[in-house]
Amino acid sequence: MKSTHCRCRRTDLPGWLRSMSGAALMVLLVSLVAAGVLGFSAAPVVAQGGDSGPTVAGAPGPNGEADADDLGPVNPRRLHRLVVSVSPPDTGRVIKIPDKKWYRHGEVVILKAVPAKGYLFDRWTGAQGGPVTRIVMDRNRRVVAHFVTVEVELLLDTRPWGLALEAFTLSPKPIRILPTDDGRLHAIYRRGTFVTILARDVDGHEFVRWQGDPPMDGPIVPEWIFDNPLRGYKMSRNKRLTAVYSRPLPVHARLDWDWVYQNTRVATGWQHKCVLKIAVPQPADSLTNEVRPYEVSVTAHPASQGEVRIEPTRNPFVWYIRGGKYDEQRTGNVILVVRVKSRPVPALDSTSAVLPMPGEGATLAVLKVRPLGDIDGNGEANDIDMMLMKMHLAGKETPGYSVRHFDQTGDGRVSRYDVWMLTQAIEGLPIP
Ligand SMILES: [Ca+2]
Ligand SMILES: [Ca+2]
Numbered sequence: 001m002k003s004t005h006c007r008c009r010r011t012d013l014p015g016w017l018r019s020m021s022g023a024a025l026m027v028l029l030v031s032l033v034a035a036g037v038l039g040f041s042a043a044p045v046v047a048q049g050g051d052s053g054p055t056v057a058g059a060p061g062p063n064g065e066a067d068a069d070d071l072g073p074v075n076p077r078r079l080h081r082l083v084v085s086v087s088p089p090d091t092g093r094v095i096k097i098p099d100k101k102w103y104r105h106g107e108v109v110i111l112k113a114v115p116a117k118g119y120l121f122d123r124w125t126g127a128q129g130g131p132v133t134r135i136v137m138d139r140n141r142r143v144v145a146h147f148v149t150v151e152v153e154l155l156l157d158t159r160p161w162g163l164a165l166e167a168f169t170l171s172p173k174p175i176r177i178l179p180t181d182d183g184r185l186h187a188i189y190r191r192g193t194f195v196t197i198l199a200r201d202v203d204g205h206e207f208v209r210w211q212g213d214p215p216m217d218g219p220i221v222p223e224w225i226f227d228n229p230l231r232g233y234k235m236s237r238n239k240r241l242t243a244v245y246s247r248p249l250p251v252h253a254r255l256d257w258d259w260v261y262q263n264t265r266v267a268t269g270w271q272h273k274c275v276l277k278i279a280v281p282q283p284a285d286s287l288t289n290e291v292r293p294y295e296v297s298v299t300a301h302p303a304s305q306g307e308v309r310i311e312p313t314r315n316p317f318v319w320y321i322r323g324g325k326y327d328e329q330r331t332g333n334v335i336l337v338v339r340v341k342s343r344p345v346p347a348l349d350s351t352s353a354v355l356p357m358p359g360e361g362a363t364l365a366v367l368k369v370r371p372l373g374d375i376d377g378n379g380e381a382n383d384i385d386m387m388l389m390k391m392h393l394a395g396k397e398t399p400g401y402s403v404r405h406f407d408q409t410g411d412g413r414v415s416r417y418d419v420w421m422l423t424q425a426i427e428g429l430p431i432p
Helices: 022-034 383-393 416-427
Strands: 079-087 092-097 102-104 107-115 119-125 132-137 141-149 151-159 168-171 176-178 185-190 194-199 206-212 230-234 239-246 252-255 259-261 273-279 294-300 308-312 318-323 332-342 360-370
Touching: 079 092, 079 107, 079 132, 092 141, 102 107, 107 119, 107 141, 132 141, 151 194, 194 239, 206 360, 230 239, 252 360, 259 273, 259 318, 273 294, 273 332, 294 308, 318 360, 383 416
Parallel strands: 079 141, 151 239, 259 360
Antiparallel strands: 079 102, 092 107, 107 132, 119 141, 151 185, 168 194, 176 185, 194 230, 206 239, 252 273, 273 318, 294 332, 308 318, 332 360
């Protein structure tokens, strides 16, 4: 339904109308509307089913699928529509108390989400709280009740593939285990169950770590969970988890320095860096690390506070860790995750083939990113740092501090320019 708006200006009106006073004009307009002359459509009148509230003088929305804002125009009597639905379809229903088409402004409506068999209430959109909640009708509202299945699947697998049907012990026992045609274990649990999963060693394969969905709905990365058994694995949804088996490879990593300054674009380039050296044990029939077919990766763990630039070199066992950008990136501890994995090597011939140390492993290294000028490492550049700098330049003893602490430019020496940079840093002024 389309309402008709009078866009006429008084100057467009005939002379006899233009000459009328405002009040007289209004009286005339009202009479014309009443007589249906000006073409205003009469609004539908919606019965209120025993409610003593006013009748509706606005247009209802086009259909139930529109956005809440489209449910109908704001009507002069301040009545609102409430459209409820469920998602996915046919997984339950929503009861409105009271159940009406139109609600008075400010009226409270109780909503009850009733799941169908095999489903549980999950959450609302357009409302808050549990399966029974209330909303205040201060505007047109659309509310969706989301339901989820009671049963969820824990899909367990192994790497290398093929051990899953022998490897796992589950506690509590699943509701049932689905027949498998893919070599994986399909265990069915009631949603919300906390499961303890043990991955047993099978045929000389040793458990290394987990891979897949995290135990809880938080940020813990399962690649770095080595716990076995894995306890408290929450079946909040369908989940997949793989037990990675291998001969674990001991990995060692060492940084030449446990902190690094941030870098500026011009004054330091990217000169503030630490060197990360990685090593794995040599098998008796040794190849050197350089030719051994290892895959090495270094990443910053998501829990890191500071930001760094991680840079590989031509040697896969040597990496540069550079401080982030001055004044732009975060400072604080950075956890470096070092992963080393041997790759299968094609045998040159059956008698002379030398295999790499098989397996894979990981280790952590931690360094701190300091703001430029933070000589004493307390987290900021301030007068104490300047005092230390002046003592160093005056040739006084500053035990525990080296050129590396004072060298803001990263050029290996301490000069007046380093003092200027420190001054800028303390004043909070930009350093190019
Ligand atoms: Ca400081
Ligand atoms: Ca310098």
